[in-house]
Amino acid sequence: RRIASGLKKAHDVGVVHRDISPDNILLENDRLDRARVIDFGIVKDTNAGAHTIIDNGFAGKMKFVAPEQLGDFGHSVGNWSDVYSLALVILALAQGEPVDLAGSPVDAITKRRNGIDTSGAPEPLRSVLDRMLVPDPAQRMRSMDEVIAALDQLALPQGGGKGGHKGGPDAGQKPVAKAKAATAGGKIPPRNVLIGSGVAAGVALLAGAGFIAFGGKSAPSQSTTTALPAGKTVALEDVQQAILASLPNVACSWVDVAARVDGGGFSLAGEGVSSQPAQVESQVYDAVRQTGAKMTSSDFSKVAPIDASYCSTLDALRGVRDTGASRLMASQPRYELAKLSDGKYAGQVGAKVVTDISLDGVTEDFALYSIEKSNEVSEIIGSREQFMATLKVSDALIQIAKDKYRVISEGTLKPGWSGLVLITGRGGFSDKLLSDLGSAEGRARFSKVAQANGWKASIAWYKFVDDIPN
Structure with missing residues (x-):
């Protein structure tokens, strides 16, 4: 509820975050009353006449973005997009791991259209999550006001620990202390993956106290290759060549794509213009995947839509x-x-x-x-x-x-x-x-x-x- 209240403040001044994920919600000294939504670097201003360089282009982390952020449902990005992403964060916290919504852009859209399984959340909460996770934004909860009202109607136990009072986070401010990561059953959360404290943590968070785990960015590997199961390796040069070979085949586009070694795989970042930004990412992603490379992330938020x-x-x-x-x-x-x-x-x-x-x-x-x-x-x-x-x-x-x-x-x-x-x-x-x-x-x-x-x-x-x- 606290995070929803913070996002409501942003929405009230015409700002959609578009990247709600565990990485962007921090707790100062484990206190919920100090929770902060951070990283407004890819916000969309919904005020009339306002624009960003990426406009409605893809922005956000693949596991937590709404289907319209991937180009589905007419690219209708708005407050309801943050509603969808917040539901995925809550669900990940409740069941102890994120929902598997990654893959190529086409796969990611298909998984969302097929609906999200919320059975890992407690029954009172499922009804709210189901309404927040409707694929079609026109049928989904449209505002954080609706989310807060629905949560207030749930009979949830008050969580213990520090914090516990209601109120919105200081959106956009940098944390002054490091947030600690919670684990479930002694598990160590992988980098950039949220591991919640099970159902109890999910309920406690909504009641006003709980834990959120955050993956920190580790130093990039000095190696320019990643290992394949068969003992073969894929070099950064192989990935770059695959990108260069794919770009001439992406219709109606002029895009630059950078690749870098990221842990045990590779990350991609695209920038430019295209009549179909999501299609650019899909084709480049598939071309790189055919080399056998493991993809850790893909960010094409700076590929802007252009007139046909x-x-x-x-x-x-x-x-x-x-x-x-x-x-x-x-x-x-x-x-x-x-x-x-x-x-x-x-x-x-x-x-x-x-x-x-x-x-x-x-x-x-x-x-x-x-x-x-x-x-x-x-x-x-x-x-x-x-x-x-x-x-x-x-x-x-x-x-x-x-x-x-x-x-x-x-x-x-x-x-x-x-x-x-x-x-x-x-x-x-x-x-x-x-x-x-x-x-x-x-x-x-x-x-x-x-x-x-x-x-x-x-x-x-x-x-x-x-x-x-x-």
Whole structure:
């Protein structure tokens, strides 16, 4: 009940946590009256006009997120998503271990749609958990007010120990003392896995006292391989190669995926844009799993949903993607549209976008373009010759180091996503080739010219919003 009260405070100011899990609930000195919900790093602001870089993209730990956070039920993320996650934490505490809801994104969605077995919880509590764990968010308990009211109706014994009074936690504050981990029957909880004190602990927590176990992050292993049952090993390089091989096959996406050794397996983290973020994670996850690697975690919360009108351009450019060193560095991922005070577009609503470009190792020609919704393409720089000429006369292009430059571009923009595209190669660049990618003939022409001239493409993505009236 105390945790629900704390989340209610967050919801009342328009914030959805989206990552309710044992790792993010701490007890100071074992006191429930000092319980704190922490790590609001992936919150979603539900106030009108508010946005985050990941918007409704996947966020949270796979074992505790609601089905809509995985892309099911129209990606309808809200207060009810925290309701679902809190129920999974309570159930894990009551039965002594988390519900098995991990696996690939497709597996995780299927398990949730099939319903959650709450038989490990005491009977009075099961009725509340069942209502909190309805897969369809439209049919689920919709608020922490409902959760608190339902819990108050249960005849639960008051738990002993420290704490015991009601009241919300100090959401978002850092703990000032380490939380101790509880064990069930002398078991040692694995890293990042909650082991509750059985049914009694679950009841006690809801009554106002109890224990929560938290897995701490151990130091990463120095080894870059993980052992397989047959004695074989999977190297980090194998995982990285599997990722690189899978990304060109993920339709309508432009994503970077990092892999690292994590204990006895590997963790993945994705960032970029896609018309179907959940599908990106599923395909990459499956590709890595086929190497025999053990996956410990997968976080694609920074893969943002993008309009399908970008798909033809993304699919064509992804075929010639530069997989080497990063060449485009965005100064910030999100811009508020406003009236420009000077320059060519003074008085008009737009934005000034700052991007750093690395041309280290680029010995041939190159060009810069912007792409927007519905395949609108604009040329910024058409060739190396034009780039160098502009560098001499314009403050919008500055050299900041050897082979590194800063481009300041401005224009009248619309809300939505925009990409800055760098294409390198032996020339033949044309904004018309990009503009025509919406047709099969245009894509064929682009592919032919790109292959003939050895093109390589890089993209930096920006989101433009108009939350503040101009």
